[in-house]
Amino acid sequence: MSIAIVKKEEMAPQYDANGFSRMEMLPGTFPGAHNYKCFLKAGHDVQPEKYADKTAVYCFTAGKGYVTTDKFARNITELAFFVPDFDNGDFTIHAVEDLEFLCLVLDMTEGDHKNYAACHTTLPIFRSFSETHEYTQDCKGPHTRSWQVLYSGEVGRNLLGVVKAVGEGTVEKGHPAVDQWNYGLDNADFTLTVENESVAHHAGDWSFVPAGLDHSLTAEPGKEVAYIWFERFVKEREA
Secondary structure, three states, X not given: OOOEEEOHHHOOOOXXXXXXXXXXXXXXXOOOEEEEEEEEOOOOEEOOOOOOOEEEEEEEEEOOEEEEEOOOEEEEOOOEEEEOOOOOOOEEEEEOOOEXXXXXXXXXXXXXXXXXXXXXXXXXXXXXXXXXXXXXXXXXXXXXXXXEEEOOOOOOOEEEEEEEEEOOEEEEOOOOOEEEEEEEOOOEEEEEEEOOEEEEEEOOOEEEEOOOOOEEEEOOOOOEEEEEEEEEEOOOOOO
16 A cells, blocks of 8 residues: 655646636545645735535635635634535635635535534634634544534535644544545644655655555654544445
8 A cells, every 4th residue: 555645745736817726635535636736926916716516615725815705804814714605606715815725625425415404603714723623532642632613514524624733633434434635734744654664754744545555644743733633434324
């Protein structure tokens, strides 16, 4: 097995005439998942593509700007997360400083739409990191901190959170229900291990862990673990 990872230096922006760059990260790692690294130059706007049959989550990881929708306008001044409402109005992302963000797009099946119609959090959602809730988990070190961003059933099959630690991290048995992607934050300098294979993981790197495989994200003493984790249930939940 070879760990699926794309390094920050492999994702240099290629700007269009409107100061926007978007490239897919690790295409083909999971059917129906299309995850993008995006860059937007200061002073520019972008109105991202809207989808009728997909969900999308935006993770703003560097720079400052704001998001406007038909319902609200929110400033991007720290790590922040946004889920648009594709069915009701447009949205715009504006960069005050050069912005970097992830666009995580997942297909929705007929069953997903049925479950979504039955219950979901009202969209759009915008959550700054300081507005998220901290949680504890027994697979993490005693000084490792975790924050939940998207909860189960909130927006389709998506789950999302943040983990930070120094000198320890997460050691987790394989979870057969969900695939997991990871994006390095801050001064991240940790080791990603999947089964018996390990690779260095730094800020700006994007990796994938298939459902069911044991994995760990841990740092040596004095080194930092900091990452967004993004999970998708591999099967539709029963209505």
